[in-house]
């Protein structure tokens with residue numbers, strides 16, 4: 637099978653990425669949570685808008701490893717989480733309130749996944765949690781912050797924590813969505829068709 641590194645990537649400038657991110661935020665039904673996520677994104681470190689999802693290029697599909705790829709990854713994670721939410725709701729395993737928490741958590745889960753973090757010291761889940769905790773923008777949203785803090789599951793810096801061992805439903809769904817969104821085998825760009833030629837060249 638040929639390498640998929642030639643897969644088309646989008647090159648969006650900062651403003652376009654911010655606009656795309658805001659479009660996803662619009663899907664959150666609760667006005668309070670919507671405003672919270674908007675305010676967080678206004679305060680997000682500039683690296684969030686500019687960095688590739690993986691600095692080494694080892695862990696993400698190629699469309700995430702361009703400048704701004706971290707935002708693309710966050711959007712993909714939310715899109716996948718949305719599908720998992722639909723599935724869980726169809727089976728009566730999730731309530732309406734959790735839906736917005738999951739949408740917010742998936743969009744914000746890598747808010748501090750930037751190169752200035754010393755991974756060994758605290759890890760980017762914990763860094764994201766602390767960043768949200770210290771932001772003075774109103775609203776506590778502990779359940780959203782937990783999604784950020786524990787999104788790496790057993791790879792988190794505190795694998796022994798109860799929330800890692802026995803995660804809440806929103807945490808679990810954000811973990812699943814992130815795992816799928818960052819896997820090299822599942823390469824996609826939301827709302828962008830992949831050309832037939834490219835599909836043929838891959839399979």
Ligand SMILES: [Fe+2]
Nearest residue numbers: 745746749760
């Ligand atoms: Fe992450």
Ligand SMILES: [Fe+2]
Nearest residue numbers: 745746814818
């Ligand atoms: Fe992620």
